[in-house]
Amino acid sequence: MTKTATLAHLAEKTTLSKKQIEGVLDETLALACREAKKSGQFVLPGFGKLVLANRKARIGRNPQTGEPLKIPAKRVCKFRLAKSLKDAVLGKK
Structure with missing residues (x-):
């Protein structure tokens, strides 16, 4: 929509x-x-929560060569659905 x-x-x-x-x-x-x-967060009751999180540095791989790469730490934005909305959309288990 x-x-x-x-x-x-x-x-x-x-x-x-x-x-x-x-x-x-x-x-x-x-x-x-x-x-x-x-x-660091914003909550919209009944809808979900916008959360800032820190992601640790890690070792990844170049998919073409298989060579290890260092992926730096960074700050990411995540959205978590409210349980009531998730149940309404997916149906209760």
């Missing part, structure tokens, strides 16, 4: 205009980015 389709669907289901919904969505994404940078 594209951003335009999402905005149209939400506008149809609520009393807000597409422009208002776009403003809310854009501000939510900006807030998620700011909070993740500042505190």
Whole structure:
């Protein structure tokens, strides 16, 4: 589903205009980015958690030559789905 389709669907289901919904969505994404940078995580209850994590340096392999490569440590961004959303999408086990 594209951003335009999402905005149209939400506008149809609520009393807000597409422009208002776009403003809310854009501000939510900006807030998620700011909070993740500042505190290392952003939680949207019922949806999931955006988390910054440090990945350790490790040894990898060049797939063509098989030569070992040193992969440096880096900071990565991960998203973890809320359990309730995961169960709703995948079905309970």
